[in-house]
Amino acid sequence: MSDILTTILPVLDPQMLALLFGSVALGIVAGALPGISATMGVAIASPLTFTMDPLSGILCLLGVYCGAIFGGSISAILLGIPGTPGAVATTFDGNAMAKRGEAREAIGIAAISSFFGGIFSALVLGGLSYPIASFALAFGPREYLALVAFALTAVASLSGTAFLRGALTGFLGLFLATIGIDETFGISRFHYGSSYLIGGIAFVPVMIGLFAIPEVLATLETRLRAPKLPSSKGFLPRLTGLHRLLPTQMRSSVIGLIVGAVPGAGADIAAIVSYAQGKTWSRHRAEFGKGSPHGLASAETANNAATGGSLIPLLTLGIPGGAVTAILLGTFMIHGLQPGPLLLENNATLVYQIFFGFALANFAMLGIGYFASSLLGKVLLVPQHLMATVILVLCIVGAYAIRNNVSDIATMLAVGVFGYVLLKLDFPRAPLALGLILGPMLEAEMTRTMLVMDHWLDFFSPISTVIWLLAVLVIALPGLSRLARNLRSRRRQSAGMPASEQK
């Protein structure tokens, strides 16, 4: 009992609670504004946490992450525009509810469903992390090499564009990580006499440049007019019959957690998969798309359950599954911590404090989402040009703060322009981020693997073979599903089904 109290008391400190509450609120505001994604919010907040102690810094970022994923539902419901990619499925039913005059109820359902998904994933995270980490203690260089390759492959394959585009940006990220001093031989590479490049490319300016600058530029291109918010009576959401959403929330929590744990599949894919499953299996499936609370709950529960799911591979294996967890990994490393099985061995107290703090962040999100539902919509009235300028200034501060070096601002700018070009040409940026953060690990494990090999077959171990096969499957999956669709279509054609009824 005293061990449990020793673990949770620092998280219950009033200053820590205020920090957690503030970061969740900031995250909700960031997520609510179209054009500011959860990734951007975490990227900009990340350098500000480096002067904090590890627990405060990591909980601050988790608060922003949690809050932003829920926050995306606000503009999805009120405007029909997802504030974050994870809220795309929320627009299907949330906006329809708002048009019926039930905007406040929709935000209330979103808050409660997000809380349910987040708490479920926090409990599973706490329960499963130790067994997974214990299993991973047996991993050697071959297994880690396969894991990193799988993570990069999955992110490239599931990025929503052709695999080769994701692979190209992934390899670019891996190459960027080689600039500077080689860790094995201590030889400097690709610096061409620059004292700045000898130190390597700093991770944080690249993250800010890659995810913040292009989004700001893209948002200013569209320049939405001040929106007209739908009206809704009362102050607090009137929520009756919430218990009827429970089966939907439970199913969506499981889906969100599993999808979130897969590298490359984030809150957006979790929400869409959950919504699609709800449309197939729910007793209320006929109402989906027409303002159904079940449709809304399906999407919102899953996208927040994915936040906890994405932390599982990060904390237990040290493998980030996407851009946000890549930034979290960078933050851990800057605080002198290496996520992975040894983190739970050597810093178990800190890890369980993080789990507890993550659960508390979900409570904060519920409180703000439910009680401030009438105020949250006002956030959308902030003029875009003011918001864009504030974000750009914060980007400059964030890029500078990591090493107090003006050259890092230049790096952020150069990467920002490059990221904007990638955005315009439909090349995914997340693989580049993952490549940069995982590059040193990949090189080190590859070198170690080659050193232990006497024969080429030694490259494979039973566990690493399974992981490599999964990586191949992930690459082949889009092609296989296209093939299956074509076969189904041909079978229907030969059965004489009209074209309009073929899917």
Place this chain on the structure above:
Amino acid sequence: MRLGRTTIERLFLGLIILLAATLTPEAMRVGLWRSGMPGPGLYPLLLLAMILGISLVLSLPVGAAPDSEPPALRVERPGDIAIILFALVAATILMPFLGFRVVVLAFSGILMVWLAEQLTFPRIAIITAMTLVLSFGLYSFFASVFRVYLPVGRLTGL
């Protein structure tokens, strides 16, 4: 001369190919094999080979049907985008000389005025207040709360 999306993409990939080819000698210079183990140049060389190969594949013309042409590349408000990028470059160059407070005061003021669709007296007042908060306010906030000391200009002392 207007450039289609495919042409722009091929130009982009061409630049990547050129960059990869330029960096290859450096990878070989640091050594591919040392003391009986992979050298510091082997891994980057493999990466450059993959980058080169993938870029070449992506830049090859594919015999696609006319209706599967990619959507046209559009940059809305290119003037605004150019102004923002120019302002960011200028801010970066001037910051060591003029300091964070002066540069951000000018940067945020110019940007907010340029991007505002209508300038009314209340808006000017809001913009003025915001530029002061973003420059002097942020400087003090980060120094006192986060102990992050933003750049002070060599010429201005601010």
